[in-house]
Amino acid sequence: MLGGQTALITGAGSGIGRALALEGAQRGVTLFLVGRRPEKLRETRRLMSRHAIARPIVADISKPDGRLLIRDTILRHTGLLHLLVNNAGQFARRALADMRDAEVGNMVDVNLVAPMLLIRDLLPLLERSAPSRIVNIGSMYGDIAYPEISVYSATKFGLRGLSDALRRELAARKIAVTYVAPRATRTDAMKPFANTFEKEGVKIDGPDFVANWIWNAVEKRQRTAYSPTFERVFVALQRVAPSLIDRSLGSRPANKPKRRRRWRRIQATAEWRAARSAYDENKPNAEALFHSLVEKYPDEPDPHGFLGNIYYHSGHFSEAARHYHAAAVQLLKQGNREHAASIISLISRIDPALADTLRS
Numbered sequence: 001m002l003g004g005q006t007a008l009i010t011g012a013g014s015g016i017g018r019a020l021a022l023e024g025a026q027r028g029v030t031l032f033l034v035g036r037r038p039e040k041l042r043e044t045r046r047l048m049s050r051h052a053i054a055r056p057i058v059a060d061i062s063k064p065d066g067r068l069l070i071r072d073t074i075l076r077h078t079g080l081l082h083l084l085v086n087n088a089g090q091f092a093r094r095a096l097a098d099m100r101d102a103e104v105g106n107m108v109d110v111n112l113v114a115p116m117l118l119i120r121d122l123l124p125l126l127e128r129s130a131p132s133r134i135v136n137i138g139s140m141y142g143d144i145a146y147p148e149i150s151v152y153s154a155t156k157f158g159l160r161g162l163s164d165a166l167r168r169e170l171a172a173r174k175i176a177v178t179y180v181a182p183r184a185t186r187t188d189a190m191k192p193f194a195n196t197f198e199k200e201g202v203k204i205d206g207p208d209f210v211a212n213w214i215w216n217a218v219e220k221r222q223r224t225a226y227s228p229t230f231e232r233v234f235v236a237l238q239r240v241a242p243s244l245i246d247r248s249l250g251s252r253p254a255n256k257p258k259r260r261r262r263w264r265r266i267q268a269t270a271e272w273r274a275a276r277s278a279y280d281e282n283k284p285n286a287e288a289l290f291h292s293l294v295e296k297y298p299d300e301p302d303p304h305g306f307l308g309n310i311y312y313h314s315g316h317f318s319e320a321a322r323h324y325h326a327a328a329v330q331l332l333k334q335g336n337r338e339h340a341a342s343i344i345s346l347i348s349r350i351d352p353a354l355a356d357t358l359r360s
């Protein structure tokens with residue numbers, strides 16, 4: 001469906017931009033690859049098949065002459081632009097108080113102002129090629145504003161707002177807009193922070209996986225596309241109960257462990273729901289998901305209880321008793337005596353002596 005279309009991808013020399021370029025080439029898209037480092041763009045080109053059509057443009061999108069060069073190069077070659085993918089971006093995880101003027105300014109320039117101006121400058125080409133589409137690469141942090149990622153979050157909130165407004169502004173000119181929000185992805189930008197994120201339990205995707213679902217969303221002409229992972233639950237929660245996210249992420253130095261516990265609970269519940277859906281949909285990996293949940297969250301009763309049910313109904317009674325027991329212990333710790341009592345009564349059908357130890 002995308003074959004034969006022309007796309008410009010900013011930041012195509014590395015990370016998500018490179019993966020988008022490689023996947024785009026495979027889908028038959030004619031590409032303009034933009035970035036400041038020529039060798040990185042050449043490397044992206046080299047990774048493509050010989051038959052791919054991909055032209056590097058060495059340009060800085062935050063500079064007027066860089067944007068002019070981009071426009072003139074397209075005019076000289078195809079004169080058409082069906083897809084403008086605003087991907088180039090900067091990331092930093094640092095408290096606002098520790099950021100210098102230039103750092104804040106550069107990030108806002110590259111992540112937000114440059115895409116605005118590039119869209120403006122390329123509008124005539126997009127209009128001439130209509131129906132066409134602007135694809136803005138945002139982030140989960142464009143919905144969930146994370147402490148110490150404030151400037152980055154603000155730029156992605158801005159990009160999301162820009163996408164909504166332009167979708168309405170440009171509809172009559174047959175220029176559509178897709179806003180895309182990946183979760184953390186293993187790229188150069190993420191490298192210095194990956195360890196810290198992983199210690200906090202943040203999951204990190206590979207860029208190829210991300211590029212694949214982004215192109216699928218573009219092909220389906222979606223207005224927005226969020227990472228197809230459990231973080232979507234947090235985005236929904238942010239919309240309906242933002243104070244819950246405030247309480248989990250907000251800084252309360254004297255109360256840090258409690259905050260972390262709450263965040264962990266929210267995360268556990270989200271993953272638990274994903275596993276339940278997999279089970280309800282008969283997905284083959286559902287049982288493995290429950291096992292990984294009990295390993296990751298041994299103090300959460302629900303996954304244990306559910307595994308208990310699975311084993312009970314398949315006649316593996318000693319395994320069932322083991323998981324029911326773990327669930328009951330956690331429920332008692334949480335003071336949920338009523339729910340604990342119902343699980344203890346299940347245990348008593350299998351192993352009355354074990355049930356008695358919990359009653360005492």
Ligand SMILES: NC(=O)c1ccc[n+]([C@@H]2O[C@H](COP(=O)([O-])OP(=O)(O)OC[C@H]3O[C@@H](n4cnc5c(N)ncnc54)[C@H](OP(=O)(O)O)[C@@H]3O)[C@@H](O)[C@H]2O)c1
Nearest residue numbers: 011014015016036037060061087088089139184185187189
């Ligand atoms: N990695 C993640 O966890 C993650 C998650 C969600 C969303 N995102 C978003 O995905 C996009 C790509 O990020 P990434 O992680 O793939 O980062 P990356 O590997 O650092 O890639 C960013 C690219 O942007 C280019 N670039 C930066 N400033 C530029 C400028 N002024 N003009 C032209 N090109 C410029 C860089 O190339 P040159 O230096 O050669 O110019 C680089 O190739 C960003 O918008 C980011 O916010 C990333």
